[in-house]
Amino acid sequence: MIYTITANPSIDYVLRLKELVPGEINRTNNDVKLPGGKGINVSRILNELQLDSTALGFVGGATGSSFEQLLKKHHLQTDFTQVADDTRINVKINATEQKQETEINGGGPVITDTEKQKFFDQMKKIGQGDVVVMSGSLPQKVETSFYLDIAKMIQKNGADFVIDxxxxxxxxxxxxxxxxxxxxxxxxxxxxxxxxxxxxxxxxxxxxxxxxxxxxxxxxxxxxxxxxxxxxxxxxxxxxxxxxxxxxxxxxxxxxxxxxxxxxxxxxxxxxxxxxxxxxxxxxxxxxxxxxxxxxxxxxxxxxxxx
Structure with a gap:
């Protein structure tokens, strides 16, 4: 099995308009909400290639529920760790005539030690013949060694890993x-x-x-x-x-x-x-x-x- 880890997923709210004028009221031509996160992108491509994967990560709050609903539309298999804080929203503004894209990214939820331990407990099921793809930013209160710690953990169980x-x-x-x-x-x-x-x-x-x-x-x-x-x-x-x-x-x-x-x-x-x-x-x-x-x-x- 291929597992993808998106520690800090998001709802990407993409707004398209002709021109962005700072300080003024701007109206969009259209908008779309997409499930965001580098590991989620990996799982979506694997799904297009008709290959199974399980998406892991932290999701929480009302935005977390909306995020999971968006994933269901893409028929992705998931096993997220639920957290108390809200999943973040990233805003991407595409001004077509200016050929500019402006991004405003949320910081993401604060992850408690208990929530992080629940996630680590999930890693115990990953072993020989599995590969884990880890990518993307980390949420708040998660140490920078997070991906390295996971790599060490799953390697002991005989799994391969990819870190982007x-x-x-x-x-x-x-x-x-x-x-x-x-x-x-x-x-x-x-x-x-x-x-x-x-x-x-x-x-x-x-x-x-x-x-x-x-x-x-x-x-x-x-x-x-x-x-x-x-x-x-x-x-x-x-x-x-x-x-x-x-x-x-x-x-x-x-x-x-x-x-x-x-x-x-x-x-x-x-x-x-x-x-x-x-x-x-x-x-x-x-x-x-x-x-x-x-x-x-x-x-x-x-x-x-x-x-």
Whole structure:
């Protein structure tokens, strides 16, 4: 089973209008409420690929109930830890004529020690053959070591994990051998406090993450495509042609495509192909990509062995 952890999920209230005028009354052309959170995005793509997953995290209050109702529309399997505080609401304002998007993100609920322990107790059921995808921000009163503590816990039970984070938090998990890590080229440069001027520079520094413990490294490069670096070889996926509509969730979609396919096939090349398709398909969509779009984009992606 694939488990996704979204510690600080949200209702994303997306408002679309022609122009945002600060200090004035603005009226929207349309609005939509979406279930937000990086782990939720992963579960939604897995669902499109007809792969089972269980979404975990903290939800609470009236907004938490509304959030769970939104997930039911997407037919996601969930097992959330209920908390006393309200699930947050994030507001995203899309001004089409100005080509600007403004985001106002809530802080999220305060998680008590008892609530956190209930969540940790859920981890005991995760074991051999399972993989846990951890991503996104943490709610209030949750230590920054939260994901690392979970990784240690499930590793003892024989499960794999994926953590989508950056900086020292990512480096701290490498000795535990994450199944895949996915920095973009800028984040990879920041990790090693250097400039990565060439494709070979990126590959060389991705290999340093392998040396520190990662099993696979995905590096997204926006319009330049993406790289997969394994202990044996490096591969490149081209960036397919299309209009980028929404970059939110593209990275989550790439992880979902890779992890879901790897769980079925244990083939990193095919997993990379499907991950690249899922990421680009979401970038070309208003929301998380649907299967038809993923299948269409898959046909226009080529995987090239570089070394």
């Amino acid at each position: 984070t950056t900086g020292q938090a990512l480096l701290d998990t490498l000795p535990l051998h994450p199944l895949v890590v996915k920095p973009n080229n800028h984040e990879l440069a920041d990790l090693f406090k250097t400039d990565l001027d060439t494709e070979q520079d990126i590959i060389d520094h991705a290999r340093k993450l392998l040396e520190q413990g990662a099993k696979h490294v995905l590096v997204s490069m926006a319009g330049d495509g993406a790289l997969l670096v394994t202990k044996d070889h490096a591969y490149k996926a081209n960036a397919p042609k299309g209009t980028v509509v929404n970059s939110v969730g593209a990275g989550d979609s790439m992880i979902a495509g890779f992890v879901g396919t790897f769980m079925k096939t244990e083939d990193p090349i095919e997993s990379f192909h499907q991950g690249a398709a899922c990421g680009s398909a979401t970038a070309f969509s208003q929301d998380i990509a649907v299967k038809e779009k993923i299948d269409e984009v898959y046909q226009s992606i080529n995987i090239t062995k570089l070394s």
